[in-house]
Amino acid sequence: MVRTRFAPSPTGYLHIGGLRTALYAYLFAKKHGGKFILRIEDTDQTREVAGAVDVIITALEKAGMHYDEGPIVGGDYGPYIQSERKQIYLEYAKKLIDSGDAYYCFCTKERLAELHEHGATKYDKHCLKLSKSEIEERIARGEPYVIRQNIPESGTSTYHDEVFGDVTVDFKDLEDNILIKSDGMPTYNFANVIDDHLMGITHCIRGVEYLMSTPKYNLLYDALGWARPVYIHLQPIMRDSQHKLSKRDGDAGFEDFLNKGFLPHAIVNYIALLGWNPKDNNEKMSMDELIEKFSIEGLQKSSSIFDETKMRWLNSLYIKEMSAKDFHAAAMPYYQKYCPDKGVDYEYLSELLQTRVETLSDIKERAAFIDAFDNFDTELFINKKWKTDVAMAKDLIDDCLACTNAPELNVALESLAERKGLKKGQVLWIYRIALTGAAATPGGGEEMVKLFGKTEALRRLEKVKNILATL
Ligand code: GLU
Secondary structure: OOEEEEOOOOOOOOEHHHHHHHHHHHHHHHHOOOEEEEOEOOOOHHHOOOOHHHHHHHHHHHHOOOOOEEOOOEOOOOOOEHHHHHHHHHHHHHHHHHOOOEEEEOOOHHHHHHHHHOOOOOOOOHHHHOOHHHHHHHHHOOOOOEEEEOOOOOOEEEEEEOOOEEEEEEHHHOOOOEEEOOOOOEOHHHHHHHHHHHOOOOEEEEEHHHOOOHHHHHHHHHHOOOOOOEEEEEOOEEOOOOOEOOHHHOOOEHHHHHHOOOOHHHHHHHHHOOOEOOOOOOOOOOHHHHHHHOOHHHEOOOOEEOOHHHHHHHHHHHHHOOOHHHHHHHHHHHHHHHOOOOOOOHHHHHHHHOOOOOOOOHHHHHOOHHHHHHHOOHHHHOEOOOOEOHHHHHHHHHHHHHHHHOOOHHHHHHHHHHHHOOOHHHHHHHHHHHHHOOOOOOOOHHHHHHHHOHHHHHHHHHHHHHHHHOO
């Protein structure tokens, strides 16, 4: 049974890189009929953010990744929050001390600082030499201590990563990391091993920043007599070829993109492709299709650059296929924010905009034409392509009013063009400008009359008639 996990630290923010790690772990588990587990890595209590676990759970829900085991839903391997597992780690740390794979360390901050000042790049195993009785005495005295991993001083270690191939590390490049901190909490370096084993994790999918420290974790697996999981390390998502997409960029969080008007699944679909190649040309995929097509072999060894333009394009495809009702419901908050109480038929506005926006927040710009009439600019009647001008508008404005009252507006405008010996496009241009005062609108005159209503359309045309009369 495949078991994967997503193990975020509760920082109050879910970076889309993290969401992608979760996604790959989810897709892999689901593809193999396995389980996807959520584990909260909150052992760094100085970084605690209130409500941060909810942020993660809500994000996974919105993204459509249902975790099988984890906080709230529970499961047979809980608790799934590391701070609630403190005793478990201590128990295994003691086992490692007994086997000589870990040791108590009483070194003070000052001593460690001094060590580094004298050029040491890693801890010098100073406390490894302490006798059992001295250790017991110092603990009994209440001296603060940490527990460190005892890493061999020489030799190498090789393991296989599914993306990066064989990875070899020289033990002399590794430090005797702290496993248990002085507050009794484990470090990531320890807890990830204990939990991945105890939670039965078969495939460990995580960021490439752990690629080179994995040999340390393997020593712990070996010391405890446990089988290692399959390792799958992932390259980060980049802003450009040099820089990771970071929180500092202001829009690297899942929520940031939702707030920018992206649909959750469009984001999920797009990030799935950032680091994984489906090996066919079909890039738009539902969650079920992603599950079906996902494979470890398709994961890329090179990092990928985030391209918001492409995500916008994918988003627009998802927007177009929403039902009119769903799009309208999704658009409503944007109308409320950017163009409330304009007296237009908002449902019809949604119909006009659905095919014209790439993200929901494009509504702001796309609906701005509604207000254009208030600052009517007669220069807009001048159009080079159609060869129209203000005089032509002046000449046509009475007819525009009459056409608006005609039973079929477009037919009336067409026969007006014929009567006047003009091109239909010329008349349509004049009409639409007179009605809206906007160079670009989602739809032509007929749509605009429908949107504003006939009474408002006539009021506007009267007003333009008056403006033109003063020229
Ligand atoms: N808490 C770790 C992080 O957020 C998880 C790494 C892992 O998946 O093992 O980077």
